Amino acid sequence: MTAVSKTRTGTPRIGRPPAGIRPGEKVREYPRFTVRLPKDVRAELEAAAGALKRPAWRVVIDAIRAYVGNGPALTEEERHAVRVVLRLHES
Numbered sequence: 001m002t003a004v005s006k007t008r009t010g011t012p013r014i015g016r017p018p019a020g021i022r023p024g025e026k027v028r029e030y031p032r033f034t035v036r037l038p039k040d041v042r043a044e045l046e047a048a049a050g051a052l053k054r055p056a057w058r059v060v061i062d063a064i065r066a067y068v069g070n071g072p073a074l075t076e077e078e079r080h081a082v083r084v085v086l087r088l089h090e091s
Contacts, residue, residue, distance in 0.1 A: 019055070021061065027057065044082070045081050046089075047086045047089060050083070051081040052074075052078060052081070052082070
């Protein structure tokens with residue numbers, strides 16, 4: 001009887017893939033930034049993150065880049081989606 005050994009051609013990666021802005025970057029390696037927000041602004045941030053299906057840190061980065069002119073603003077469809085989510089949370 002011969003034994004056939006299983007050899008892996010590639011080891012599958014366990015866990016979530018790195019989620020940084022650039023390929024291979026990890027969010028946990030970014031410097032931490034803490035900010036206090038009024039409840040209504042925090043609700044807007046969470047609504048935007050949920051409606052756009054992005055993490056809150058990514059919404060903040062995109063907003064800063066759009067504000068200083070280095071990134072695109074939200075489309076009208078994205079703005080509408082955020083407003084709908086905000087209305088749902090208000091009721």
